[in-house]
Amino acid sequence: MKGIAIGLSDTSKEILKRLKKTEFINEIYIASSNKRTRGNAEIPLKKPTILLQDKWEKLDLIIFIGSIGASIRLINPFLTTKDKDPGVIVMDKQGSRIVPLIGSHQSNAQNIAFQISSLFGGEVIETSNSNDQNYINLDSFGHQWGWKRSGKKNDWSKLVIRQAKNKKIFCKQLSGNNLWKNSALDGIITQLSQDETEKLNSTFHVSIFNNHANSWHPPTLWIGIGCERNTSKELIEKSLNTFLESNNLSKLSIAGFATIDLKKDEKGIIEIAQDNNLPIKFFSIKNLSKINVPNPSNIVLNEIGTPSVAEAACLLAAGDNSKLLKEKRIFKNTNFSSNENGAVTFAIAESKNQYYPSNGEIHVVGSGPGDISFLTNNARKALSKCSVWIGYKMYLDLIKPLKRVDQILIESNLTEEKQRCEKAIQLAEEGIKVALISSGESGFYGMAGLTLELIQKIKKEYRPYYEIHPGISSVQLAAALGGAPLMNDFCSISLSDKLTPWELIKQRIQGALLGDFVIAIFNPQSIARNWQLKSAIELCLKFRSDNTPVLIARQVGRENQSKKFFTLNSIPFQEVDMLSIIIIGNSKTTLIDEIFLTPRGYL
Numbered sequence: 001m002k003g004i005a006i007g008l009s010d011t012s013k014e015i016l017k018r019l020k021k022t023e024f025i026n027e028i029y030i031a032s033s034n035k036r037t038r039g040n041a042e043i044p045l046k047k048p049t050i051l052l053q054d055k056w057e058k059l060d061l062i063i064f065i066g067s068i069g070a071s072i073r074l075i076n077p078f079l080t081t082k083d084k085d086p087g088v089i090v091m092d093k094q095g096s097r098i099v100p101l102i103g104s105h106q107s108n109a110q111n112i113a114f115q116i117s118s119l120f121g122g123e124v125i126e127t128s129n130s131n132d133q134n135y136i137n138l139d140s141f142g143h144q145w146g147w148k149r150s151g152k153k154n155d156w157s158k159l160v161i162r163q164a165k166n167k168k169i170f171c172k173q174l175s176g177n178n179l180w181k182n183s184a185l186d187g188i189i190t191q192l193s194q195d196e197t198e199k200l201n202s203t204f205h206v207s208i209f210n211n212h213a214n215s216w217h218p219p220t221l222w223i224g225i226g227c228e229r230n231t232s233k234e235l236i237e238k239s240l241n242t243f244l245e246s247n248n249l250s251k252l253s254i255a256g257f258a259t260i261d262l263k264k265d266e267k268g269i270i271e272i273a274q275d276n277n278l279p280i281k282f283f284s285i286k287n288l289s290k291i292n293v294p295n296p297s298n299i300v301l302n303e304i305g306t307p308s309v310a311e312a313a314c315l316l317a318a319g320d321n322s323k324l325l326k327e328k329r330i331f332k333n334t335n336f337s338s339n340e341n342g343a344v345t346f347a348i349a350e351s352k353n354q355y356y357p358s359n360g361e362i363h364v365v366g367s368g369p370g371d372i373s374f375l376t377n378n379a380r381k382a383l384s385k386c387s388v389w390i391g392y393k394m395y396l397d398l399i400k401p402l403k404r405v406d407q408i409l410i411e412s413n414l415t416e417e418k419q420r421c422e423k424a425i426q427l428a429e430e431g432i433k434v435a436l437i438s439s440g441e442s443g444f445y446g447m448a449g450l451t452l453e454l455i456q457k458i459k460k461e462y463r464p465y466y467e468i469h470p471g472i473s474s475v476q477l478a479a480a481l482g483g484a485p486l487m488n489d490f491c492s493i494s495l496s497d498k499l500t501p502w503e504l505i506k507q508r509i510q511g512a513l514l515g516d517f518v519i520a521i522f523n524p525q526s527i528a529r530n531w532q533l534k535s536a537i538e539l540c541l542k543f544r545s546d547n548t549p550v551l552i553a554r555q556v557g558r559e560n561q562s563k564k565f566f567t568l569n570s571i572p573f574q575e576v577d578m579l580s581i582i583i584i585g586n587s588k589t590t591l592i593d594e595i596f597l598t599p600r601g602y603l
Helices: 010-020 048-058 068-078 109-120 141-145 153-164 186-191 233-246 267-275 285-289 298-304 310-318 377-385 393-402 417-429 447-456 474-482 502-514 532-541
Strands: 003-007 027-031 061-065 087-091 097-102 148-150 170-173 203-206 215-217 221-227 254-260 280-283 323-332 343-350 361-366 388-392 408-412 433-438 465-469 490-494 518-522 549-554 562-567 580-584 590-592 595-597
Touching: 003 010, 003 048, 010 027, 010 061, 010 109, 027 048, 048 068, 061 068, 068 087, 068 097, 087 109, 097 109, 109 377, 141 148, 221 233, 221 267, 221 310, 221 323, 233 267, 233 323, 233 343, 254 267, 254 310, 267 280, 280 310, 285 310, 310 323, 310 343, 361 377, 361 417, 361 447, 377 393, 377 433, 377 465, 388 393, 388 417, 393 408, 393 433, 408 417, 417 433, 417 447, 433 447, 447 465, 474 518, 474 549, 474 562, 474 580, 490 502, 502 518, 502 532, 518 532
Parallel strands: 003 027, 003 061, 061 087, 170 203, 203 215, 221 254, 254 280, 361 433, 361 465, 388 408, 388 433, 490 518
Antiparallel strands: 087 097, 148 215, 221 343, 323 343, 518 580, 549 562, 549 580, 590 595
């Protein structure tokens, strides 16, 4: 993203610096009446009209810090159409009011405004029709589901106008992910449905085809390619366009190309993929030979060892439950005076699932110990960015007040961690931005590790973007409730032996005791695991005094939060469950006037 922020007065310096640290803003300026940039200034000074004149057509986003009226006067001479203009946001110098001025649809300014508001703790002020009446942004909403749009601007404008007049809008979806239909937007539920009897001027399509006025195109088509050595890019490109057009298929629905691994250095194929910013999947002779195709070739079999390249490759790339949409067709150069040399074969398979990993993202969010107030601004920003939130129902319920009506929740059960991660990765590969919710800190016995283990299994060039957003751990809040028991060296140990053998857990406890670490215990006891805690405490008593102070905190950060202090020999095991955190002091830890403290040594 190419974005700039312009402060309309000197008082905007601090918020400009904060904006520069986000992924939205590359350059920051302060408005000046002088035409020249002051090179040695901490923030360059420049006349806004000259700045906009130089950069307007190259930018995706402009943020003004200052007056809305002044911002409108500055951008007015440069405005063309909403399809071409950058998004414009206006903020006050405290970041408390954020107004997406233009580009809330095409330039994604609305979503960016929400992300910035999460970082700054500000309020987004919207005036669009879609916000006031809970309508869907017909001409932009598909981007968040990994789709690309076709159709004339005027045709889309007619749909938007019909919607604004409260007239029915219909959708006919023929392919692609349909999770968007689970959105809580009243406009989607009441105004969008499948109805083939309606006139085309009141319907938009979600399909791979190119014969509708207004369409969103999911990336579900895999193009199988076979070609003679050194076939030109020009012939491949021209033939592909002809093949798609003759079958009424949209180029915007291409997920990628597929061919035999012998073509990894085929210049024409590599260039056509690069020009269209699409991936290529390469398959071995062995794997291609296993695929049943309608048009096997003995000539191809004798030459390279498999009876099919184009048809077999596109079916392999499309995956399970895919279908061969268009059988192979061979194109050759008939004009020997042109630079279109060689021969190329195409076939097309349609996948059940979309594939657009370069557009998808996975954000593993540590949601904190409970109350929404413990959620970090960075986590709030990630949640704002994502169309889908996946998590254990109880964790999702805690952060549900932050969900917008256009966002989707996918709930799962407590023991379905792997399924959650796999679902998040699948949706990200489809081109969707997904938040995977973990309670507390996702890197402490949370979802971050499993997510990264699964991502490592995907080839690096095919991985969707991922980011881990740390959260406040329940052990941090438990310690804060009790005092400061973690002031010196400490460790955390989970007593759950479902994934870690008990003998290894015992070794770790013994190591912590030998090192005189303060010990925080996670997952101390459940109905099925009712002996491990007693065994761990018996081991502790061999190394530590029986009057060593112990904190048991339960339901930290939640409505029924509690804390109780005990000693190592007086722990009430019957009161401990999976919602409890136990902190065992070391040889220096004290409990005086209910202040649980491990001195650092300053005094």
